[in-house]
Amino acid sequence: MLDQTTSPNMQRAKGRAHLGFVARAGKTTLMDLHQSGCVKAMLPRNHAPVMDGVLINTAGGVTGGDQLQYSATLGDDTTLCLTTQTAERIYQSSSGHGTIKTDFSVGANATFDWIPQETILFNQSALKRNMTVTMDASSSVMLMESIVLGRRAMGETLNSCFLSDQWRVMRSGKMAYADALRISDPNALNTPATLGGNRAFTTLVYIAPDAEARRNQMQQMLNFDDVKTGVSAWNGCLVTRFIARDAQPLRKALIATLTQFRNAPLPRVWHM
Amino acid sequence: MGMGAHIAMSTNSAHKLLAWLSPSYPIGAYSYSHGLEYAIDAGDVHDAHSLQIWLSDVLQYGAGRNDAILLAHAYRADGDALTELCDLAIALSPSAERHLETTAQGAAFAKVTSAITGHDISAMPLPVALGVAARREDVPLNDLIPLYLHSFAANIIAAGVRFIPLGQTDGQRVLHALFDQIDDIAKQAETASLDDLGSACFWSDIASMKHENMTTRIFRT
Numbered sequence: 001m002l003d004q005t006t007s008p009n010m011q012r013a014k015g016r017a018h019l020g021f022v023a024r025a026g027k028t029t030l031m032d033l034h035q036s037g038c039v040k041a042m043l044p045r046n047h048a049p050v051m052d053g054v055l056i057n058t059a060g061g062v063t064g065g066d067q068l069q070y071s072a073t074l075g076d077d078t079t080l081c082l083t084t085q086t087a088e089r090i091y092q093s094s095s096g097h098g099t100i101k102t103d104f105s106v107g108a109n110a111t112f113d114w115i116p117q118e119t120i121l122f123n124q125s126a127l128k129r130n131m132t133v134t135m136d137a138s139s140s141v142m143l144m145e146s147i148v149l150g151r152r153a154m155g156e157t158l159n160s161c162f163l164s165d166q167w168r169v170m171r172s173g174k175m176a177y178a179d180a181l182r183i184s185d186p187n188a189l190n191t192p193a194t195l196g197g198n199r200a201f202t203t204l205v206y207i208a209p210d211a212e213a214r215r216n217q218m219q220q221m222l223n224f225d226d227v228k229t230g231v232s233a234w235n236g237c238l239v240t241r242f243i244a245r246d247a248q249p250l251r252k253a254l255i256a257t258l259t260q261f262r263n264a265p266l267p268r269v270w271h272m
Numbered sequence: 273m274g275m276g277a278h279i280a281m282s283t284n285s286a287h288k289l290l291a292w293l294s295p296s297y298p299i300g301a302y303s304y305s306h307g308l309e310y311a312i313d314a315g316d317v318h319d320a321h322s323l324q325i326w327l328s329d330v331l332q333y334g335a336g337r338n339d340a341i342l343l344a345h346a347y348r349a350d351g352d353a354l355t356e357l358c359d360l361a362i363a364l365s366p367s368a369e370r371h372l373e374t375t376a377q378g379a380a381f382a383k384v385t386s387a388i389t390g391h392d393i394s395a396m397p398l399p400v401a402l403g404v405a406a407r408r409e410d411v412p413l414n415d416l417i418p419l420y421l422h423s424f425a426a427n428i429i430a431a432g433v434r435f436i437p438l439g440q441t442d443g444q445r446v447l448h449a450l451f452d453q454i455d456d457i458a459k460q461a462e463t464a465s466l467d468d469l470g471s472a473c474f475w476s477d478i479a480s481m482k483h484e485n486m487t488t489r490i491f492r493t
Contacts, residue, residue, distance in 0.1 A: 164470055169363075175356075178363035180338070182470020192316040193329035193476040201474050219485075230481030234368035241366075241478050 013059035013066040015039030019082075021051075022075035032073070039068055042085075044268065052267040053082040055116075064093030064126055068100045076107040076136075083267045084116040087148070087247075090125040090161075097126035097162060106135040115258060117270065118146035118200070118247055121183075126162040137172040137236075140208035142262070146254065148247045149186050149199045158186040158199075169207060176207055177237050195243060198228075200250040202242040204257070211238040214261075221260050227253040285411045292385065292402065293423035295430065299380035299398075301423075304373045305431035305491035306330065307480035312435050314479070320442040323432045324449055326476070327425055331450065331457055334473030336424060338364065339399040340417050340461030341469055346396075346403025347413045354404070361397040364469070366477035369484060369493040374398050376492075381405070418458035425450055431491060 017039040020032030028051050035041055038059035046052050055070055062068065074080055090098065106112045112135075121127070135141050145165060150158035167179040181203075189195040206214070215233035218240055222229040226249040231240045240257070244250035258266055281289075295301055308326070311317045317326045330336055342361050349357050365371035379395035381402065386393045391408045393401060399420070406416045426447055433443040471477070480493060 164467070166467070166469075168360075175359040175363040178360055179366075180364060180469040180471060182333075182468075183472050188329070188333060189472060191325055191329050192311065192322070193326045193473045194333060195472075195474055196316075228475070228478065230367070230478035232367040232369070232481040232484060234365075234371050239367065239481075241474065241481065243474055243478065 013038045013057075013062070013068075015057065015059065015067075016069040016071075017041040017055055018071045018073075019053055020073040020075075021078045021080060023077035026077075028078040028080060031075075039070070046268065048264065050079050050081050050111075050264060053080055054085050054267065054269055055082065056085040057088060061089035061091045062098040062100065062127060063091045064096040064098055066098040068098075069102075070100070071103040072112075073105045074107055074110045074112050077109050078107065079111040081113040081115065081264075081267060083114075083269060085269050087117045088119045090119060090121050090127045090163075092122055092124040093126040097128050100127065100129040102129070102131040104131075104133045104135075104141075106133065106139045106141055108136040108138045110136070110139040112139065113142040113262065115142065115144045115266070116146075118148050118202075118251070120148045120151065120247070121158060121161045121163060121186075122150065123156070123158055124160050127164070129163075129165045131165075131167045133167070133169040135169065135171050135207065138209065140206070140210075141169070142204070142206045143167065143169070144202060144204045144254075144258075146200065146202040146250060147181075147183075148250075149183075149189070152199055152246045161186050167205075169205075171207060171236065176235065177205060177239075179203060179205070198243045198245050200244045200247050202250060202254060204240040204242070204254075206238040206240075206261075207236055208238075209236070211236050214238055218257075218261060221257050224249070224253045229253075281412060281415045285409075285415065288409055288411055289415060289419050292381070292405070293419055295427065297381070298384055299377045301377060301427045302430060303491055304377070304427070304493045305435070305483075306335065306370070306373065306428050306493060307476050307483055308428055308431050309435055309489060309491045309493075310479040310483040310486060311476070312432070313486065314482075316475070316479070317432065318436065320438055320446050323429065323436065323438065324446045327428060327446065327450060328453060330428070330473055330476055331421060331425060331453060334471045334476055335370070336421055337457050337461060338469050338471060339424065340421060340457055341464045341466070342397075343399040343403045343417055343420060344413060344462050344464065345466060346400040347407050347416070349403075354400075358396045358400050360466070361400050366471070367480040367484075370477070370480045373493045413462060414458070417461055418454050421454045421458060422447075422451075425454065435490060
């Protein structure tokens, strides 16, 4: 075919990891593990009451055309904290956009925390990310995404990038929360209504039977000199937003907030 | 009529849009500032120029563009698709107050418009309710979207005029300066997909959260 637009020789990273858990005699147990391509999953021993799962993109980043898929199924009464091994780097894309698809299914009375490390957007990167969560109204789910626009500490500035991040959470059959983030021009993010020139931000969502009751607890934890925050609770969702000048102060604030709110240390990869 | 030709708005449609989008349509629009009251209190918005920049962002990168896309989809949606669109529009609220802003105004709009037109329009978030009413009343979409954005901006400007405060003429100047941008956003929204939804107005969203904690408040949001 002479008119095809993509070269068959282009190296594109593809990877998929799926984890399935059930509760057996009160203990969360891995039942199903699938990993292929550049994505791996690990369950490091942590001597903690809650199991940690760690997802690894061995391709070392995402560029145009890459396709990553992460998914987990948590049975009734299971507990899992899932994170990523390191920050995900979204590199310059020569054509098209990278895609990351994340799907979680959470059964009754289960507790699931998805607290990946930050996503760093490099110049001329392009990423479309979709996360869907199906949960039971009796379960507790924490979802977080952090975005860093370039690495200011390294003297990098971001002139162009594209990011679309779509979250959809179905709770006992009804859409409970949706988030749609879209960055089409990083130069437009210097104004007060957007990021005011800040370069790092996080959305943290906790959906649980006690989410609204814990609003004030969260509010009292949010006390940082160098990170701006806001919190609000409605319809069974507790939403907290963070904005910081750069990745470091944001990370510090997140570690403090998550450790206190979850009343548990973060998975070890967060401290490496 | 050729493809893409602009259908001239009939006087009948113009009447309906002027009524629905007027500050006197009883949906309580004047009581919502979309987080502006906090932004003024925090000093982010303090004069006509900073108000214009704030609004320009909220229209282009925030709720303005998103509402416009939802409106266009509501205009075409029926049955399950319409129910799903309502759920999505509600779920996209970034804070408790913004949830109130879109659901309370939408419910009031549906109630008043049902009573006037005889259509049974159920309680839906504001842009969805408007899209449904417009289709049932044969109001063209390409007039509805820019004029909805116009009224959205005018309402926030009215809050700014009261609370910054700002002269009435300065407020109108800000509104006029946004017309071209509003038309561009409206045009793109007409054909946008739901995958194109998305906001970058992170601080405006946080402002609507922080508004909850203000001890003295004139506006509900």
